[in-house]
Amino acid sequence: TGPYCAAHPDLYYANVNGLIAGGYDNTVIGDQSLCSKDVSTLRYREVDGRCNHPKDYGSTVKPLKRYLKPHYQDDKGMNTPRIYSVVGKEYLPSPRLISLKLFPDVMKESDLSMFTMQFGQFVSHDIGVSPVPTGSNGTIKCCGVSAKQMSKECFPIPIPKEDSRFEYCMEFVRSEAAKDEYGNQMYPREQINALTSFIDGSNIYGSDIITTQRLRTENGKGILLSTTIVNGKERLPNDTSSKAACVRTTSPTSYCQLSGDKRVNQQPVLGTQHLTFHLYHNELARRIVEGIIVKKTGVKPTPEQVEKYIATAPDNVKEILFQEVKRINNAIFQRIAVCDYLPFVIGRSYMEMYKLTCTKRSRYNPYVDPRLANGFIAAAYRFGHTLIPNSYPIKGVPEFFKDEFFTPDSSIDSHEEIIEGMLTVSNEVRFDRHFAKAITEHLFENNQGAKNALDLASLNIQRGRDHGIPGHYFWRMRYNLSAMNDFDDYGEECGPVLKKLYKSVYDIDLYAGGICEPAVPGGAVGDTFANIIANQFADLKYGDRWFFTHRQKPQGFNDAQLEAILNVHANTLLCYSGKLPHIQRNTWLKVSDKNPIVPCSQFEHLDVDPFVEEILSEGYIQ
Ligand code: HEM
Numbered sequence: 001t002g003p004y005c006a007a008h009p010d011l012y013y014a015n016v017n018g019l020i021a022g023g024y025d026n027t028v029i030g031d032q033s034l035c036s037k038d039v040s041t042l043r044y045r046e047v048d049g050r051c052n053h054p055k056d057y058g059s060t061v062k063p064l065k066r067y068l069k070p071h072y073q074d075d076k077g078m079n080t081p082r083i084y085s086v087v088g089k090e091y092l093p094s095p096r097l098i099s100l101k102l103f104p105d106v107m108k109e110s111d112l113s114m115f116t117m118q119f120g121q122f123v124s125h126d127i128g129v130s131p132v133p134t135g136s137n138g139t140i141k142c143c144g145v146s147a148k149q150m151s152k153e154c155f156p157i158p159i160p161k162e163d164s165r166f167e168y169c170m171e172f173v174r175s176e177a178a179k180d181e182y183g184n185q186m187y188p189r190e191q192i193n194a195l196t197s198f199i200d201g202s203n204i205y206g207s208d209i210i211t212t213q214r215l216r217t218e219n220g221k222g223i224l225l226s227t228t229i230v231n232g233k234e235r236l237p238n239d240t241s242s243k244a245a246c247v248r249t250t251s252p253t254s255y256c257q258l259s260g261d262k263r264v265n266q267q268p269v270l271g272t273q274h275l276t277f278h279l280y281h282n283e284l285a286r287r288i289v290e291g292i293i294v295k296k297t298g299v300k301p302t303p304e305q306v307e308k309y310i311a312t313a314p315d316n317v318k319e320i321l322f323q324e325v326k327r328i329n330n331a332i333f334q335r336i337a338v339c340d341y342l343p344f345v346i347g348r349s350y351m352e353m354y355k356l357t358c359t360k361r362s363r364y365n366p367y368v369d370p371r372l373a374n375g376f377i378a379a380a381y382r383f384g385h386t387l388i389p390n391s392y393p394i395k396g397v398p399e400f401f402k403d404e405f406f407t408p409d410s411s412i413d414s415h416e417e418i419i420e421g422m423l424t425v426s427n428e429v430r431f432d433r434h435f436a437k438a439i440t441e442h443l444f445e446n447n448q449g450a451k452n453a454l455d456l457a458s459l460n461i462q463r464g465r466d467h468g469i470p471g472h473y474f475w476r477m478r479y480n481l482s483a484m485n486d487f488d489d490y491g492e493e494c495g496p497v498l499k500k501l502y503k504s505v506y507d508i509d510l511y512a513g514g515i516c517e518p519a520v521p522g523g524a525v526g527d528t529f530a531n532i533i534a535n536q537f538a539d540l541k542y543g544d545r546w547f548f549t550h551r552q553k554p555q556g557f558n559d560a561q562l563e564a565i566l567n568v569h570a571n572t573l574l575c576y577s578g579k580l581p582h583i584q585r586n587t588w589l590k591v592s593d594k595n596p597i598v599p600c601s602q603f604e605h606l607d608v609d610p611f612v613e614e615i616l617s618e619g620y621i622q
């Protein structure tokens with residue numbers, strides 16, 4: 001068994017430096033009790049995603065679905081990770097070897113801005129997380145443990161001899177296996193999504209009622225979301241629980257942020273996305289209340305009068321206004337994610353092919369399954385990891401990610417400056433086979449110690465095998481793309497490297513093969529990832545009763561409201577939350593002659609009139 005390195009698993013839900021990061025309850029996994037509400041009269045989403053799909057698919061703590069049958073290694077193909085080559089009993093290459101050889105850190109120019117990376121991670125934290133089991137006393141340890149004592153959930157990553165960065169073994173615990181309603185593991189093994197798969201702002205508002213209540217003012221009853229004032233500025237609320245996956249430092253303004261998703265403190269730039277949508281909720285609420293007062297009295301209220309209304313409205317009015325504002329804020333988030341951001345990931349033609357463009361009204365389809373697909377979460381949508389740079393600037397000074405994992409301090413101290421800086425960075429934010437050392441050599445090093453750091457690219461490959469994701473070849477077949485029967489088909493850059501790593505071209509992991517594909521026109525990813533991502537987003541659109549372009553009542557928006565939502569861009573929110581005077585026209589791309597800096601005054605806030613009108617005329621409030 002040898003002198004394996006002693007280490008901890010990465011995961012946020014696992015033990016972070018002695019601070020237990022909480023966990024997603026390992027309770028009922030099979031079919032939870034179904035929705036008992038009448039969806040034909042349900043105007044607001046359920047926090048946990050129930051009452052949307054007829055079988056409650058898409059709600060929290062449910063198994064993932066698959067676009068391709070799993071490829072597990074045991075004879076029946078039920079449970080054991082994919083570990084062998086198709087050419088007999090030879091092991092697949094170590095994920096760490098693949099990372100070393102295929103994903104070296106080389107800095108290249110890009111057209112994308114770092115906002116594209118950051119928004120992508122934020123979206124992923126709305127739609128999915130596959131929990132990893134924890135042991136009775138925190139993390140499950142796999143390295144340096146004898147085979148006899150090792151948990152059966154262990155699947156540590158062997159480190160190749162030539163690796164000068166890591167030794168022997170990298171911690172890895174298999175994702176939790178889904179159970180049926182009797183508590184027995186399901187076969188073939190299926191992994192879990194602990195979140196609502198819908199793009200429903202669960203990262204902003206929580207995916208369980210307790211989190212939503214913790215986030216709202218007035219002990220969970222208020223119209224607004226709570227904030228903490230730091231040096232006169234509004235920030236996310238302080239998560240005082242001991243379970244926060246976060247490191248509190250000695251800085252006087254250091255605290256752990258609370259938001260809808262538990263990963264909010266994972267790195268500081270991520271925190272800025274949470275705060276942006278969190279504050280926009282409150283901004284929308286104040287504008288709508290102002291509109292209501294104007295409609296009722298004919299006079300524009302002072303800010304004090306708006307605050308007074310917010311504080312003194314009857315509880316039922318507060319509840320309705322909170323839900324109305326959340327519904328609008330969610331629609332704006334969906335609009336930015338699907339209509340603005342997604343085209344830069346998958347390109348225009350995939351947007352059209354999968355009917356993802358937002359120019360037309362759409363219709364909810366109860367036969368579409370809105371669950372996340374395993375190949376999407378375990379591989380394709382991790383494309384964003386190649387866009388991560390080593391640093392981000394604060395007032396032009398680089399801050400290194402490797403020093404700030406789980407340390408939200410700069411999010412709190414310099415939110416506005418991070419937003420501004422994120423829009424200017426573009427080096428390294430490029431879809432290619434190069435990964436920043438911040439994540440391949442130093443992931444979580446700052447709080448776990450250099451020896452126990454992780455390599456995110458290795459984790460991605462190992463996670464794909466853990467989840468039984470079939471090889472890249474089979475995904476190309478699934479989407480009618482040309483067969484890659486030869487290493488040369490992978491081009492001059494990847495082909496020779498892959499040939500050295502893999503015994504057979506049919507062994508190439510989806511993640512490795514997908515990263516090697518050239519980007520589609522106008523998009524970031526190659527054809528295989530573009531298909532998987534487009535397929536998934538189409539399911540999240542047509543399978544979501546509340547998708548904002550659907551017309552059906554009482555969930556849908558009327559024409560005037562839809563037009564107002566479509567007028568709000570990422571620019572509006574970034575200008576607002578970063579307190580910026582100007583911004584590039586297209587926030588997904590870096591500044592250039594074709595993408596000039598323009599005044600923020602060009603980007604208007606939501607026109608609240610059509611919403612105020614409906615709230616009053618439909619009698620939602622008196
Ligand atoms: C600095 C930025 C980021 C860091 C530090 C980070 C870190 C991580 C880590 C540690 C995991 C778990 C790996 C595993 O054990 O399997 C993960 C999973 C994932 N990441 Fe990232 N990530 C970042 C950015 C992104 C971006 C930009 C995207 C997409 C555009 C993304 C998409 C995903 C997805 C889809 C998963 C799988 C989630 C799950 O199954 O739980 N991440 N990331």
Ligand SMILES: [Ca+2]
Pocket residue numbers: 126127128195196197198199200201202203
């Ligand atoms: Ca969600």
